[in-house]
Amino acid sequence: SEHFRGSGFKVFARILEGEKNRVWAIPAPGGGSRAFCDRMNSWAQGEGQPGLGYLMVKEDGEGQGPIANNIGPERVAAIIKQMGLNGGDACFFVAGDPDKFYKFAGSARNKVGQELNLIDENVFAFAWIVDFPMFEYNEDEKKVDFSHNPFSMPQGGLKALNEEDPLSLKAFQYDIACNGFELASGGIRNHRPEAMVKAFEIAGYGEETVIERFGGMYRAFQYGAPPHGGMAAGVDRIIMLLARATNLREVALFPMNQQAVDLLMGAPAEATPKQLREAHLRVNLPEKNG
Incomplete structure (x- = not known):
């Protein structure tokens, strides 16, 4: 956050005027191409975000991109040093209240790892x-x-x-x-x-x-x-990892659909009048239009 506080990158500088607000960085080793950064930016917009700020590192170690052009070489060098970036790398930034953006930041990190093949699929960490x-x-x-x-x-x-x-x-x-x-x-x-x-x-x-x-x-x-x-x-969840699945529905014996209905068992079934009386419940369904 300190690298952007009071900087020429006004978007982040204004955000950091809020006491709780921070800037988080997501390093992307090997991701220092305009095509990849644009792709990540488009992905972020598809996730309902305004975008992802980014910094690319040229082979000679200098930064490039909109952020680098606005914060100056000293701040760029400090970011590159702190994040351990090398030529051909990139770094993405998320700004705001961490309580509100931390899930998106985690998703962005995972997306970077998948896109750049940084994840060892044969490891249980x-x-x-x-x-x-x-x-x-x-x-x-x-x-x-x-x-x-x-x-x-x-x-x-x-x-x-x-x-x-x-x-x-x-x-x-x-x-x-x-x-x-x-x-x-x-x-x-x-x-x-x-x-x-x-x-x-x-x-x-x-x-x-x-x-x-x-x-x-x-x-x-x-x-x-x-x-x-x-x-x-x-x-x-242990079975899910051993099966190399990414969704519990893929390993559940009787998975439910998006309406929480078990299609195989037909559950939940409609309650009978007797069951409703025993539970002291009355159903007030909305009227069907047309």
Whole structure:
């Protein structure tokens, strides 16, 4: 971001005036051709984005392209050095609020890797994801809310809940991913009732709500429980990777269509009047036009 802050590339410079906004870079080794950069730009527009800023590196190590022409040689050289670029490489840029563009940036990175054959298809690359934020700020409701799993133990326990900024707290949560796909997710349980109540209080829920909605867990923990945790593996996702598929539907025994209907089993079937009465439900279908 600092390479563009106050630069002559006004689009990014204006975006960076926002406190939360950042510029992220996606290096593209071997992608330093106008044809490839134009293709990536068209792909980004097809994804609903205004486009992808890019910088190409000539064989003599100098930058070229609209960004290079506007930010000057010193900033260009700093970007090339930081990203480890060489002649014939390119670098793409995404700007704005990372909370809103991170998924697109990830897709762009994958697209670059696929297009330039940078991905080793014969490798299973595993990664642990740890230190999930315990809370996040809900922009819609203008309040602090749980980020992921409300029943996880915050790092630092009750002391951290009482003394630290909630938005700085990390949780004892973890995922394991393989080739970018989540295989298992888990965490350490918040097994102390007073810590559980405090965590929910920060998110705007009183002790009465905790007892009403999660009474079984709350009362059980009153008798004492040892620290405990675990994780659950997605066997179907493991099979998907072993089968070299990219979509769970390709390995599911009875996949559903886009309307969540199982075409083989004909499920879900229409409920009978007797079933609706037992569930105290009444169906109010929209009138058909014409």
